[in-house]
Amino acid sequence: MLLTAPPRPSVTTRLAPVLPLLAAGVTVLLWASAFVAIRHVGTDFSPGALTLGRLLVASVVLGALLLARGVTVARRPAGTADRWPARSHWWLVAVCGVTWFGAYNVALNAAEQRVDAGTAAMLVNIGPVLIAVLAGLLLGEGFPGGLAAGGAVAFAGVVLIAVATPGRQADRWGVLLGLVAAVTYAVGVVAQKPLLASASALPVTWLAATVGVVVCLPFAPALLREVAAADVPAVGWLLYLGVFPTALAFTTWAYALARTSAGRLAATTYLVPSVTVLLAWVLLDEVPAALALLGGALCLGGVYLSRRPARRTTDG
Numbered sequence: 001m002l003l004t005a006p007p008r009p010s011v012t013t014r015l016a017p018v019l020p021l022l023a024a025g026v027t028v029l030l031w032a033s034a035f036v037a038i039r040h041v042g043t044d045f046s047p048g049a050l051t052l053g054r055l056l057v058a059s060v061v062l063g064a065l066l067l068a069r070g071v072t073v074a075r076r077p078a079g080t081a082d083r084w085p086a087r088s089h090w091w092l093v094a095v096c097g098v099t100w101f102g103a104y105n106v107a108l109n110a111a112e113q114r115v116d117a118g119t120a121a122m123l124v125n126i127g128p129v130l131i132a133v134l135a136g137l138l139l140g141e142g143f144p145g146g147l148a149a150g151g152a153v154a155f156a157g158v159v160l161i162a163v164a165t166p167g168r169q170a171d172r173w174g175v176l177l178g179l180v181a182a183v184t185y186a187v188g189v190v191a192q193k194p195l196l197a198s199a200s201a202l203p204v205t206w207l208a209a210t211v212g213v214v215v216c217l218p219f220a221p222a223l224l225r226e227v228a229a230a231d232v233p234a235v236g237w238l239l240y241l242g243v244f245p246t247a248l249a250f251t252t253w254a255y256a257l258a259r260t261s262a263g264r265l266a267a268t269t270y271l272v273p274s275v276t277v278l279l280a281w282v283l284l285d286e287v288p289a290a291l292a293l294l295g296g297a298l299c300l301g302g303v304y305l306s307r308r309p310a311r312r313t314t315d316g
Contacts, residue, residue: 057242100188
């Protein structure tokens, strides 16, 4: 009797457990770079025009990819085709597109005209705490131990960041806009998670980006004026924001989100402020005030506590 060795798993099968982590890593790096890029072009583009420009680029790029790959509405095994969300879930696409792709980006762009890139990233990083709360309430992910304590610590960090900001009213508004960005980010993620149970990352991301384009169309005249007046490097940064931190990073995020819980994936974005501060130091020669860094550390500590698994107790 001949013994045959079992078939070796394919490269895709062997990499399957690692791919979501790699996708999350790509997202973290590109989103961190976005904070720096937004800060860099803040004098060339207004918040609404910048949002519309990057979403328009992303929608075109992702739409072209969908046409090249082919999209089906039919139910097929996961991974065999790009699948649209069910019609009953399209309201979630609207919520995700309006809040995360539209309102979040406008608020973030406006905030970065008032606070530095690292501080803006730290403010937005309160979002994972909010995602943990909303996911526990709406998605059935439960409430990890220490969530309340972690949220309190993180919000204390936000207060320190606000105190560390220079005394002009505009800077206080920058902190508030950063918090608005965090809230809309959390709402968008929680709305996106159910979509990915039956739909693919690429069409979900394209639909949400296109909804964001529609919402931001009132900024079209400003975008046309500002693109005409901007220099080539500024337009290049706009294209970069549309292709990489938007089209690519939001798709890799959706890919990873489809394969893990919203709260757990949100924990990976705790790395964004640290990467942003490093990139801002290297590229923009700016570092947040010491008190803002302390506030950022409290934010990171708070979100760590909020996602820390509860300890198991044993009898006896």
